[in-house]
Amino acid sequence: MASSANSNPVPKLYKSVIEDVINEVRELFLDEGVDEQVLLELKTLWENKLLQSKAVEGFHTEEQAALQAAQQQQQQQQQQQQQQVQQVQQVQQVTQQAQTQQVILPPQQQQAPQQQVIVQDSKILQHMSATGMSAAATAATLALPTGVTPYQQLITSQGQILQVVRAPNGAQYIIQQPQQQILLQQQMQPGGVQAPVIQQVCSIRQVLAPLQGGLPQQTGVIIQPQQIVLASGNKVQGNTQVMQAAAMAAQAGQAATAQVQQVQQAQGAAAPQAQPQQQAQPQGQPQTQAQQPPMMLQVDGTGDTSSEEDEDEEEEYDEDDDEEKDKDGGEDGQVEEEPLNSGDDVSDEEDQELFDTENVVVCQYDKIHRSKNKWKFHLKDGIMNLNGRDYVFSKAIGDAEW
């Protein structure tokens, strides 16, 4: 680890802070009735994020090894399920052909739409397994806590699913990020039987938005071509439709690279493709799509028949905006494309350029002194992030000229 005499105090400090916090809040967690598992998950998430930030050197190397060992054990457990995973992959590729229900959510939970559980029942955990991507990859990429590995977790009755789900009936599905699900679901549902599903599914996007922000690459990896269909499950019709849509989505998804945008494309592709096939739902689809304002409807994509009107409208709007801007620029006698009075601005661009590593020092001041334009700083108890790395100090003294 530290070869120099003065070892970096930061990792130890952070470690001790984490330990202190976790131990202190353990009681709070218990008072709230939250499982210890969640506390461990918090700790793991926290440590992993610190690792990922690379702001600290040599952070938790020992624990990393322990985590990896634990993950390997889990991988071994999941190897047994990998056979099923392969089967699932094949199934996904051939979802067109009528197969058993590809129900993501167990019908049980659907009856209780408010169940949004991640690690509730041990049964669910048992049923859950990583599909598609190897469980190890999933665990690694997602840095999942040891206790709650790719038996993921975010499964709500409505399908607020983040990752991989396996229905108790043996079928395994990978749940995708919200948008796709929503489209698929809406296509599926013949009527308003599962209106609550749609609504809740819509919220997935909000749920996943921060997560996606936090794990941009990882979500991409997870999604891949494997796509999930949220099905009502109770109705056979719904299932077949789901399967068809899943097939469409799977095909479309496989063609695309694994990222959210492509997922959206798959949605777009799946939507029109599913339309002709699904006889029972010609009406629901365009309506539902139009009724999804909060869902960031994917307008582009292959053969998106229903969105032609939207595209035209958007183009018109853009043109109008451009024309207006040009007019305003011309009237003021300034360069057309420059924002008005841009020459008067104090240059803030420098701030933006360095936005990547905004070197920040958070601390407390003992004394700030100024003489003419000579400033002296007496600071203490500070944490610095300079050039991407973290430093700490108990005292800092500085000089600057204004």
Next chain:
Amino acid sequence: MAYQLYRNTTLGNSLQESLDELIQTQQITPQLALQVLLQFDKAINTALANRVRNRVNFRGSLNTYRFCDNVWTFVLNDVEFREVTELVKVDKVKIVACDGKSRNYK
């Protein structure tokens, strides 16, 4: 309450992000997350005051200064941070400093 100053650090932000994830997945309540953050504030304040014992010097040019609500905010340019062990140079740094004299009511 201890200063919430340290929440916008690598350590603090990673904690907040982790808590947000747990909230999104409904494993904890926002109220509980807030309690955790308050506990973090205490822990980091204590740790910095007691467990860190090093000193840093720095020199640069002052670009802006602000004193509002007893909080100093500086932006310095071309700064060198010097510790016994190493030297770090940055083009721009922002320093946010809360009052260290008044023992905030813990």
